[in-house]
Amino acid sequence: MPKVIWWGRSDLDYSRNRICRQLLQALGYQLIDFSPRISALADIEAQLKGLSADLVWVPCFRHRDVASAARWARKKNIPLLFDPLISAWQKQVYERQKIRADGLAARRLLNRESQWLHSADMVLLDTEPQRQMFMQRFKLSAAKTACVYVGAEQPLFTPIAAERSPAAIEVLFYGSFIALHGVQTVIEAARLTRQHTHIRWVLLGDGPVRASAQQQAVGLGNVDFEASVPYRQLPQRIAQADLVLGVFGDSEKAAQVMPNKVFQALACGRPVITRASAAYPADISKQHGLWQIEAANPKALSEAVVQWSDCAREQGQAAHTLYARYFSPPQLQQQLQTALHALGFVHA
Template sequence: MPTALMWGRFDPGYSRNRMVRKLFEKLGWRVEAFRPFSSRTGRAEALFRGPGRPDLVWVPCFRQRDIPSAASRAGKWGVPLVIDPLISAFEKEVFEKKKHAPGSPGARRLLEWEKGLFSAADLTVADTPAHADFFCENFELDPDRTAVFHVGAEQDMFRPMPPPPPGPPFEILFYGSFIHLQGADVIVEAARKSRDMGLEARWVLLGDGDLKEETEKKAAGLDHVRFEPWIDYHALPGRIAKAHILLGIFGTTPKAGFVIPNKVFQAMASGRPVITRRSDAYTGAIQESDLIGWTEAGDPGSLAARVKKWLSDPDGLKSRGEATARLFRDFFSEKRLEKTLSNIVDRAMERVRE
């Protein structure tokens, strides 16, 4: 039985990492983990308490600092190194948090640092084709050394559920961490516009994060907008089941145009109609599908109009949700992701044989 070694100070409970482990096991791989006490001491720790030689080393999401030690050990073992960053530090610090201006010395240092890390991998995994393009353009990666592996949803948790009764008060649900790419301010403004349209709907924003307080201030006076605290991840399916429509993201940051967020996959898997912004992250039949409620980025009027249109035919929400679940199964199911991971593994192993 081949062995995949997940390397670094990653969170085993994070949904992406659970999914990767589950799919490796479905492919017949044993999955082991090496989690050093510190990313800086990973090389040394591996010498004294490291695992045996695996067949492949996988650096999970957000663990760029663990790439050097993983690359060193994978090289000594002569096994492929696959990294699954999910987001780049350069992208996050420059374009999302705006800690460094594009082209500034700080941004250039971060770019060169991360470019060196990504170049050490035999294969870099991206969550969408648009994100893979970003990695190639900014880190000078050969497209042949990248692969697209969608985030998906854990289908043992997120599965089609009966919709709530097709009548008022309708509930529109967003959940997230209140960061810029999600566009919570766009949602609040759309809720304001929906009130002016005479729409009977309750807009719920669930979660916590840096921009929550600011968003709450923008929602002052809107009695049909409600904020709920974050809930346990395993309680999300039940909360989703109570909503008529699920919301994705509406921000205008670069990353918002690269990603398909967890909440979109989870809403689709749960059989709920979902509205989100257009972006190049969606390709082919998904991009062209009228089952997704596409809106323009940063446009509350577009979002409010889409909600009004769907709620004008409440009986149609059930069939739309069922069709959305089928769309998920056709393109993003665990079975599809398993085939994708199998291809990634084959490509990584082939690179080492070269």
């Protein structure tokens, strides 16, 4: 059984990590968790502990662990796979807007991130547009990159029975209320549907833009805010909704992603409305259960919600069928196996 060192002080409960670990185990790989005391000196610690493996996997957000992992992997002559999920440079420049794109700090971060990425033998991305961005921005070759969708954790996210109001249609947005989500578009769309009294909008979660969203929604009787729920309770909360919303931001990053909530809602058999993106499979727009609209367009969102409010409860099976066809574990396993095959691994 091939061994994979899961390298770095990562959050093992984060959904991307949980799913990737499940995929590896399903493919027959043994996981060895290595959480070093000091990231920069992790290769020394690994050497002292006598670790051995066939592959080193640096999980999402652990850019700082790549350098030491690469040093150790080179000494052992084994491949290194990095699953960044985000670009540290893109996040600081465009999402958080902490540094100017043409500034010295941005150039330094871009160079540093390029070094991290080039030291890996394979860089895993979650969508094709994200993969293309990494290839162009960081000059990575196509052979050194691969795509594995985020997916939804199984068997947690699955269709379950839940009581729903016979007289009202609930439109659910949930998430961490960051700019990428385009929450202001959701609130304005709710404003445009005030005359449709059977449609209720629920925004669940917390984050940087929640306060401004609540201020924007003052006076809207069709909008409710709810506190975050524990991760394992999300399927039950999704099941109580009739429609689930994705993201609606118009940023470069928003155009490149398929958010967790889209996979999770579809897996739970709930239809989704989200912004149009090249991240989705090319023929998915022809399928029922997922409706893509123009980004940052409240009118388009309100019209989609009103139109689907009459048939949302008939779309559940279509939504789950779409998930099973494009995003279920067998599809993700195939994507990951393709990436591992490029590193010289046959099926474990």
